[in-house]
Amino acid sequence: MKKLEELHAMTLISVADWFSKGQEIIDGIYTGSFFMTEAGWALIGVVVGSIGTGFFNLLLQRKQFNHNKEMFLLQNKATETIKNFLAEMLSHPSYTDRSFPALRAPIGGYTDDQIRQLLHEIGAKKTSRQDGSEWWYLISRQDERIAKKSSQNA
Numbered sequence: 285m286k287k288l289e290e291l292h293a294m295t296l297i298s299v300a301d302w303f304s305k306g307q308e309i310i311d312g313i314y315t316g317s318f319f320m321t322e323a324g325w326a327l328i329g330v331v332v333g334s335i336g337t338g339f340f341n342l343l344l345q346r347k348q349f350n351h352n353k354e355m356f357l358l359q360n361k362a363t364e365t366i367k368n369f370l371a372e373m374l375s376h377p378s379y380t381d382r383s384f385p386a387l388r389a390p391i392g393g394y395t396d397d398q399i400r401q402l403l404h405e406i407g408a409k410k411t412s413r414q415d416g417s418e419w420w421y422l423i424s425r426q427d428e429r430i431a432k433k434s435s436q437n438a
Contacts, residue, residue, distance in 0.1 A: 363402065366391055370399075371406045374422045380429040381411070384418040 357364070369391070373382055388399055400410070408420045421429050 362393075366394065366399075367402050367406050370403060370408070371422070374406075374408055374420065375425070380425050380432055381419045381421045384420060387420060 370387060373387060384396075384399075387403070388396065391399060394402070403410070403420055407423050409423050409426075411419050411421065413419060
């Protein structure tokens with residue numbers, strides 16, 4: 285029982301010490317003398333260190349992102365070139381539609397399914413003619429295509 289009372293008294297003293305230390309810190313902040321103590325300098329060091337670390341991490345992440353982006357573009361340069369070529373073929377002013385064999389002919393090293401996937405990625409749509417042939421056009425040129433078909437039927 286006596287040990288319990290001693291422990292209780294020590295706990296009360298500890299809590300009282302914490303409150304008095306907290307009051308000293310608050311008083312020091314308000315009077316301006318807090319930053320001249322070791323605790324004040326430690327706080328300043330932590331704040332400056334945190335800001336510096338955050339800034340350098342931001343710079344490193346930005347540099348790593350740009351590097352990863354450049355590597356991705358280099359690895360996919362051939363695919364991007366083929367996409368640009370297909371988009372250029374489908375954007376020709378005279379032709380709104382192109383047959384799949386016409387699109388496939390100048391492209392080597394890709395399977396038919398890979399070429400179809402690339403056509404979908406650039407925003408092309410597949411249609412079939414009455415003879416069963418496969419034709420592609422850009423969705424962005426759909427209105428132009430409809431107008432051209434209407435003028436041919438009239």
